[in-house]
Amino acid sequence: MSPLIEARDLTASFGGRKVVDGVSLTLGEGEMIVVVGPNGAGKTTLTKLLTGELAPDSGEVLIGGERLSAVPPWQLAARRAVMAQANRLAFPFTVAEVVRIGIDGVGRALTRTGREAIIAEALAAADIGHLVARGYQMLSGGEQQRVQFARTYAQLRAGRVAAERQVLFLDEPVASLDLAHQIALMDCAQRLAREGIGVIAVLHDLNLAATFADRILVMSAGRCHAFGRPADVVTRATVRDVFGVDLCRDAAAGGLPVVLPQHRDAAPRYAPATAAAS
């Protein structure tokens, strides 16, 4: 069976500057790939190429073996759901209305009861049932982020009617969340993966990445610096080379590559890596 997503040698530029440079990957059913890398490394741009929001300068993306650019938008909405990094809304929607946006397009074939069941499931998945009547614009940053997760979750569930093979894209989904909600969201994404959904998530937290990812893609200056199982990728050498941070492994974490700064009282070791390809 074809991979859920296959990206071949993707390149993208802004103003003549390559920000994604020759990245290839495949995503299988039930797999979670986490993309990490410094600010400006090209993670969001790569995500936009994989979701079809941005066309590559060269290379191609296949979804379920089909060229992404050839899949009609309504089909794409059923086959992949995207939680973008920035989600400002210009209109004073309530939380319930924002979550419903997720199923407006893809949920037409559902009964009213079916739609309501999906909304209830999405509200529970994001732990926002108590916020449902509130105005979205009045929520805290973390609450808004959970509403956006619920919207994306609802789209995925509604799209299931038309598409058996689905992909969930999450661009920094936990950036504003407290610790409990970070773990809850990632747990939820992992449960979706166990159902066979492919997940691609951009994260900054290497501990979360190592805990939840099947494979981690480390981007640096637009390129793939490393791609593989967490234990093989989250190494001291990779973190030093890519982030300019010296780390240790916490033996108490049972061998997980927990990332902790060493020698907190020593001279600062942070030396930001070059942000983007020259």
Ligand SMILES: Nc1ncnc2c1ncn2[C@@H]1O[C@H](COP(=O)(O)OP(=O)(O)OP(=O)(O)O)[C@@H](O)[C@H]1O
């Ligand atoms: N629309 C755009 N126009 C011009 N340059 C852009 C545009 N979008 C992104 N870039 C540039 O492309 C590079 C990669 O940006 P991208 O958002 O993909 O990085 P990122 O790895 O997701 O960063 P972060 O961790 O800060 O979210 C950056 O140097 C950014 O300034």
